[in-house]
Amino acid sequence: MAERCSPEALDALALELRAALSGVGFVTVAGALEPAQLELAAELRALSRALFRLPAPQKQALAMVHSGLAWRGWFALGDELTAGLRDQKEGYYLGVEHPDAHPLVRAGAPMHGRNPWPPGPAFERFPAVVAAWMAHMRRVCELLMSLVARGLGLAPDYFARRFGDEPTELFRIFRYPPRREADPDAADATDAAWGVGEHTDMGFLTALLIDGSPGLEVQDLDGRWLPVRPEPGRLVVNVGDMLEVWTRGVYRATPHRVRNDALAGERLSWPYFFDPGWRQPLDPIPRAELSALGGPSAGSGRRRWDGLELASVPPGTRYGDFVWAKISGVFPELARAVEGRPESTR
Ligand SMILES: O=C(O)CCC(=O)C(=O)O
Numbered sequence: 442m443a444e445r446c447s448p449e450a451l452d453a454l455a456l457e458l459r460a461a462l463s464g465v466g467f468v469t470v471a472g473a474l475e476p477a478q479l480e481l482a483a484e485l486r487a488l489s490r491a492l493f494r495l496p497a498p499q500k501q502a503l504a505m506v507h508s509g510l511a512w513r514g515w516f517a518l519g520d521e522l523t524a525g526l527r528d529q530k531e532g533y534y535l536g537v538e539h540p541d542a543h544p545l546v547r548a549g550a551p552m553h554g555r556n557p558w559p560p561g562p563a564f565e566r567f568p569a570v571v572a573a574w575m576a577h578m579r580r581v582c583e584l585l586m587s588l589v590a591r592g593l594g595l596a597p598d599y600f601a602r603r604f605g606d607e608p609t610e611l612f613r614i615f616r617y618p619p620r621r622e623a624d625p626d627a628a629d630a631t632d633a634a635w636g637v638g639e640h641t642d643m644g645f646l647t648a649l650l651i652d653g654s655p656g657l658e659v660q661d662l663d664g665r666w667l668p669v670r671p672e673p674g675r676l677v678v679n680v681g682d683m684l685e686v687w688t689r690g691v692y693r694a695t696p697h698r699v700r701n702d703a704l705a706g707e708r709l710s711w712p713y714f715f716d717p718g719w720r721q722p723l724d725p726i727p728r729a730e731l732s733a734l735g736g737p738s739a740g741s742g743r744r745r746w747d748g749l750e751l752a753s754v755p756p757g758t759r760y761g762d763f764v765w766a767k768i769s770g771v772f773p774e775l776a777r778a779v780e781g782r783p784e785s786t787r
């Protein structure tokens with residue numbers, strides 16, 4: 442990886458990354474997965490398949506609702522509503538293993554806690570494989586984050602400092618069923634066409650592994666939807682809302698979606714979300730520090746999928762508040778089930 446590059450090569454890479462991420466906002470990254478990680482990815486794939494093949498009662502025992510505010514575990518096909526419609530996917534939400542004594546767990550912050558794991562010898566390696574995968578994704582994202590800073594003429598650790606002591610790391614495993622299995626309750630054929638409706642990711646960067654199946658589409662600056670089919674061994678990396686907010690729209694949180702209307706087989710994907718610390722403020726980079734950039738911002742003038750005006754997020758808003766408001770919107774039924782926590786504990 443770029444850790445072994447000269448400063449000149451790093452600068453060149455930083456500019457290349459800036460051009461890509463401030464344009465369409467999606468890149469595929471080669472060289473981030475070495476043989477050890479490719480092996481890990483194969484293990485992850487086998488474990489994920491086995492997880493989704495468990496009988497329904499065993500999956501129900503792992504359902505997100507049992508983990509309350511920690512917001513981890515399994516959700517059924519149709520339980521997530523990304524763009525107001527029921528996504529045609531089932532999934533498993535995971536994160537960093539936080540012990541009960543972790544200050545944010547003690548404070549009752551949502552999305553902090555322990556991961557539920559399926560029992561039995563077949564799943565023995567699951568926790569270690571996920572932890573190793575997440576640790577590698579974190580390294581990749583930290584490196585990309587320093588390149589993003591470099592490309593903006595900022596100190597390489599600029600964003601790392603904005604992240605605070607502990608990034609928020611979320612990891613998900615998704616299964617998009619073949620169309621014939623899609624939700625029979627979907628209101629009409631259009632509902633059933635979407636694995637994930639149009640959205641932008643909430644955090645800073647997303648590093649996505651996909652199993653090679655088609656379906657992912659990203660929207661370019663002219664509003665056209667382009668298919669993304671990375672070569673095997675590449676990661677897909679995209680900009681989230683936080684990077685757009687912090688850079689005042691210079692970097693673009695790209696709308697994307699997953700289509701599953703023509704799938705013969707199932708599609709699996711493993712997105713890792715690399716986000717700022719839970720209590721870090723979202724205030725944009727002061728204009729004076731961004732002056733090196735000039736030019737119009739890529740994100741300006743677009744109507745967002747969720748109607749939000751990122752430029753008008755109130756000063757002092759913290760990442761955790763932003764993300765919780767969004768997450769409880771896409772899982773309305775689950776949010777109602779775990780509601781009732783005191784406002785001051787976030
Ligand atoms: O499954 C995919 O390829 C993309 C998933 C996605 O966009 C997301 O989880 O935010």
Ligand SMILES: [Fe+2]
Pocket residue numbers: 640641642697
């Ligand atoms: Fe996404």
